[in-house]
Amino acid sequence: MTTAVTRKRRTVWQVFFASLGRNKLALFGGIWLVLLCGVLVFEPILPLPSPTRIDIANTFAGPSAAHLLGTDENGRDVLARLIDGGRVSILVGLVAALLTMLIGGTLGVVAGYAGGSVDRVIMRVTDGVLSIPVFFLLLAVVALFGSSITVLVLALSFTRWMGPARLIRGEILRVKELEYATAVKGLGAGHLRIMFRHLLPQAMPSLIVATSIGVGNVMLVEAGLSFLGLGILPPTASWGNMLTASQFYMWSAPQLAVYPGLMILLTVLAFNAVGDVIRDTLDPRRRAGGD
Amino acid sequence: MVEYLAKQLVASVLVLFLVMTATFFLVKLAPGQLSILADPTMDPGVVASVERRFGLDRPPAEQYVRWIGRMSQGDLGTSLVYGRPVLQMITERLPATLLLGLAALVITVLIGIPAGIIAARWPNSPVDQVLSFIGIVGLATPNFWLGILLIIFFSVTLGWLPGSGMQTIGQPFSLLDRASYLILPAVVLATSTTAEIMRYTRSSWLEVMNLDFVRTARSKGLAEPRVHLKHVFKNAFIPVLTILGLMLPRLVGGSAIVESLFSWPGIGSMAVNSAVSRDATVILGTTLFVSAGVIVSNLVIDVLYGIVDPRIRYD
Numbered sequence: 001m002t003t004a005v006t007r008k009r010r011t012v013w014q015v016f017f018a019s020l021g022r023n024k025l026a027l028f029g030g031i032w033l034v035l036l037c038g039v040l041v042f043e044p045i046l047p048l049p050s051p052t053r054i055d056i057a058n059t060f061a062g063p064s065a066a067h068l069l070g071t072d073e074n075g076r077d078v079l080a081r082l083i084d085g086g087r088v089s090i091l092v093g094l095v096a097a098l099l100t101m102l103i104g105g106t107l108g109v110v111a112g113y114a115g116g117s118v119d120r121v122i123m124r125v126t127d128g129v130l131s132i133p134v135f136f137l138l139l140a141v142v143a144l145f146g147s148s149i150t151v152l153v154l155a156l157s158f159t160r161w162m163g164p165a166r167l168i169r170g171e172i173l174r175v176k177e178l179e180y181a182t183a184v185k186g187l188g189a190g191h192l193r194i195m196f197r198h199l200l201p202q203a204m205p206s207l208i209v210a211t212s213i214g215v216g217n218v219m220l221v222e223a224g225l226s227f228l229g230l231g232i233l234p235p236t237a238s239w240g241n242m243l244t245a246s247q248f249y250m251w252s253a254p255q256l257a258v259y260p261g262l263m264i265l266l267t268v269l270a271f272n273a274v275g276d277v278i279r280d281t282l283d284p285r286r287r288a289g290g291d
Numbered sequence: 292m293v294e295y296l297a298k299q300l301v302a303s304v305l306v307l308f309l310v311m312t313a314t315f316f317l318v319k320l321a322p323g324q325l326s327i328l329a330d331p332t333m334d335p336g337v338v339a340s341v342e343r344r345f346g347l348d349r350p351p352a353e354q355y356v357r358w359i360g361r362m363s364q365g366d367l368g369t370s371l372v373y374g375r376p377v378l379q380m381i382t383e384r385l386p387a388t389l390l391l392g393l394a395a396l397v398i399t400v401l402i403g404i405p406a407g408i409i410a411a412r413w414p415n416s417p418v419d420q421v422l423s424f425i426g427i428v429g430l431a432t433p434n435f436w437l438g439i440l441l442i443i444f445f446s447v448t449l450g451w452l453p454g455s456g457m458q459t460i461g462q463p464f465s466l467l468d469r470a471s472y473l474i475l476p477a478v479v480l481a482t483s484t485t486a487e488i489m490r491y492t493r494s495s496w497l498e499v500m501n502l503d504f505v506r507t508a509r510s511k512g513l514a515e516p517r518v519h520l521k522h523v524f525k526n527a528f529i530p531v532l533t534i535l536g537l538m539l540p541r542l543v544g545g546s547a548i549v550e551s552l553f554s555w556p557g558i559g560s561m562a563v564n565s566a567v568s569r570d571a572t573v574i575l576g577t578t579l580f581v582s583a584g585v586i587v588s589n590l591v592i593d594v595l596y597g598i599v600d601p602r603i604r605y606d
Contacts, residue, residue, distance in 0.1 A: 127306075128302070133578075
């Protein structure tokens with residue numbers, strides 16, 4: 001039993017790296033994410049200027065040894081601010097995506113397992129929320145509650161759980177009629193145990209893929225809100241709010257608009273591409289059929 | 292058919308009810324009262340009178356019933372900042388938003404669907420690979436950033452297109468002038484939806500190509516373009532129509548950022564401005580209004596869908 005399991009696990013990794021090798025974009029994405037996370041984690045010990053130190057005598061400076069990417073409108077080091085902002089943006093993306101999966105996953109499992117009227121109610125609500133332009137709802141939340149990172153994470157999670165809920169419900173519907181599920185039920189397992197111990201693991205691959213792609217999507221929305229001055233507020237740097245400032249210097253310093261946007265694009269791209277590879281790895285149907 | 296439509300109608304009303312309830316609870320959960328949000332320095336006596344006017348001194352259950360009653364009659368209240376009826380502010384700016392959204396929808400359909408068909412016509416060819424790469428990048432690009440880059444390039448550097456506003460001030464209205472202001476924001480708003488519709492069209496097309504009737508069409512010697520345009524198109528188009536319907540909330544939501552960036556005088560930029568100035572009645576009223584708009588359009592799409600696809604009617 002143990003050997004079978006370890007052998008299977010190795011195959012999963014082999015499949016993962018094999019499809020990573022075939023998919024150039026995902027390979028690049030994986031490397032980018034590893035590098036980025038390394039830099040973000042080790043930021044405190046990197047020899048960088050302070051991201052908040054203002055130097056009025058040295059604004060809009062070009063690249064130099066002291067400031068590798070130059071300085072912004074307040075003479076702050078652009079590279080240091082990119083890294084500092086990246087920590088906030090990625091953290092918000094990760095936490096909100098995980099919370100989204102927790103909400104959506106739970107609702108999906110319950111709807112799929114319970115069936116009947118519980119399922120109908122949950123799915124009606126899900127479809128309903130899906131048909132609302134939730135960005136306006138986000139604006140309303142920020143207007144009423146003010147923007148703090150906590151409000152932002154909660155608001156983002158509560159407006160994005162619908163996709164995962166539908167996805168997981170579908171997976172649960174697929175597996176709950178299988179023999180092993182009937183057997184577990186026959187052995188007298190409780191509802192909670194069946195749902196979260198036996199059925200949910202079968203839906204895990206989809207959930208992992210959705211989380212990876214969810215991080216990218218959450219980051220895009222957060223960047224948009226921060227850009228509008230309604231997300232992460234200065235002086236805390238985020239990739240979105242760095243672009244707000246750059247707007248006013250489009251004529252004199254267009255380079256300031258390039259870096260933060262490029263960081264968002266590359267990171268979202270990387271999360272999406274890696275998500276695709278995880279799907280290819282964990283989904284045996286795709287592995288066999290190819291696409 | 293009638294039963295199906297009745298069901299969709301009931302569902303739509305329920306969703307609207309849900310949005311009204313959600314907004315009510317948001318207001319109740321918010322720290323502080325509505326009027327304080329807009330102006331923290333307001334005199335306590337004035338606050339009390341404002342609260343009374345909005346009925347905020349009543350028990351919560353009564354407030355809820357009144358809220359739903361007022362909203363369902365289309366009374367969205369008055370702006371806390373401008374003191375004007377919210378509905379009037381919305382209808383003034385609605386045409387600009389509809390114009391922008393329509394332009395983006397046209398771009399999405401005219402570029403996204405043909406691109407998806409071309410990709411599916413020659414799967415895994417270099418053309419397909421280039422298109423799919425563009426699609427992946429399009430979905431990962433923050434639209435406001437694309438907007439900034441386009442403004443820097445086309446407005447600042449080349450000076451070809453205006454980057455802000457809706458028409459040249461002091462000039463009489465002309466179609467060409469309006470179009471020159473429309474093109475950049477519409478392209479930016481349409482980026483992610485175009486990329487997505489392209490991906491859906493491609494996969495929907497490929498799926499239909501594998502069906503039996505396509506093989507039959509081919510085996511009776513039909514030319515390849517005819518197979519695609521006559522037999523595949525009809526069947527692959529239905530799922531694409533659904534996705535277009537699902538994109539409406541995104542197009543409307545996206546208008547908030549795009550309108551702000553390009554100073555386009557529509558509902559989206561108004562919502563952002565009122566969120567910044569914490570004008571709660573305007574932002575809540577706008578949210579309800581656009582939700583109702585999207586829900587009604589979805590209902591219309593459902594009707595169209597029932598006409599296009601006879602299978603639906605027997606659900």
